[in-house]
Amino acid sequence: MNKQNIVTRFPPSPTGTLHIGGARTALFNWLFARHHNGAFVLRIEDTDQARSTKENTEIIIESLKWLGLDWDEGPYFQSQRTEIYNECIEKLLSSGKAYYCHCNPEELERKRIEAKELGLKPKYDGTCRNLDLGKGPGAVVRLKSPLTGRTIFKDLVKGVISIDNDELDDLILQRSDGSFTYNFAVVVDDSKMGITYVIRGDDHVNNTPRQILIYQALGEPIPQYAHLPMILGPDRTRLSKRHGATSVLAYKEMGILPYALLNALARLGWSHGDQEKFSVQELIDLFSLEHVGSSAGIFNMEKLLDLNGKYIREEDDAHLADLLIPFLTNLGCSDLNREKVKAAVGTLKKRSNTLVEMAQGSLFYFKEITYEKQADENFLRPELVELLENLLSDLKGARGFDQKELEKIFSAFLDKYQIKLGKVAQPLRVALTGKTVSPGIFEVMEVMGQETVITRLSHGISYMKGKKNT
């Protein structure tokens, strides 16, 4: 392999946002280019003017940036390349490799349906193929593709794929409105941009022979192909909106770390022995097409969550705090103290698989609490008032409020009343956090600080007293 010449590309169509299937295609192209010190090109395929939007283009670019998939060239826009396409059309027309077709679409559609009903192949019948018609209203340009022979190519992940040219019809290159079709624009661009490796979803394998025919008509070299197995929804059908969170940005909003997503996407279809966790650099170092599998797979959300949790656990607190602040703000926290967020993060990273979970789990540090119903009923019981009052007075007298000091205070307290920690920890937890589930009670108290602990415990005690009276 000539390492100097490797050029890959990612050509999203802005008719939708970037979903995880597209992201994985982008990732594999990017990894392949980076691994071989090649170039990675970004091209926006907006030839479908009716469905392409600027917003989608922006979302796609934002998604790629968030994932850290940077490109060396582009973004190119197909909508700005009509001159190039026109030149190529001219070339094909003048060399007799393409022709004008005046058949009207309704007629064609009718013939297609007829052919289907007869059990025949619904392909273009070649009416205008040899008529040598000129340009005219409603005319399209079609490729004059070979009637016989086979088109064969060696796919880098699927092996040799061969299809009878008879299966292919004279596909439209330029529409009657002057715009260009996907298959044509792709070939022209890949060729002009010097793309050497086309790595894409295997929903394109059937397009490949058609595209090869266009390369041949153009007299341009054919790139290497690698068709990736598709990512399917849980119902084993093509991934779409109805499968829920498929857009890359939705994962960002969920509190997934970009490199965790990348890792999960890489493992869907690619493997390196038994290894599950890869840094981005490892991915670049180890990636190769030989280890890309050939069967379609379902994206496993649970595994992503687990992986994300692992990354969260090993991320440093300060960085996590910065990432967490926007999520806390979203949940209504304001005037956040970064140091306190950092301390809170330290107590929650082991119990959070996403930043959203972490934000929710740490809310009691930053906002007023309310008691959860079950927690209230089970633990804020009036008979505990005296015990908690004694504890409160010990806590008021505490000289320090770090975990070590608190453990000492509790140890003495427990000894004095001959009780287990469990007896007092749960009611205290509810008084401090409103919930029965939280980080370790000493951690919580240290991060919360003596003042808040005393305030909340006092409030809890008077609340319990209130119950006694009713």
Added chain:
RNA sequence: GGUCCCAUCGUCUAGCGGUCUAGGAUAUCGGCCUCUCACGCCGAAGACACGGGUUCGAUUCCCGUUGGGACUACCA
């Protein structure tokens, strides 16, 4: 319908003819740890779609069946 592609635990996968009583991860279940919940650790259960070949020997190679997917547009 036609063409093309695919087929190992629920899911993601390792396996490139003997090393497979099929390995890892995740999810599930049990245990340990323990102030709750997690984390961590230990353990359990769980798969080669089916049928023919080829071979001394098939999860691995070939064919067929079944099942799934994609494509079959003046969408990409």
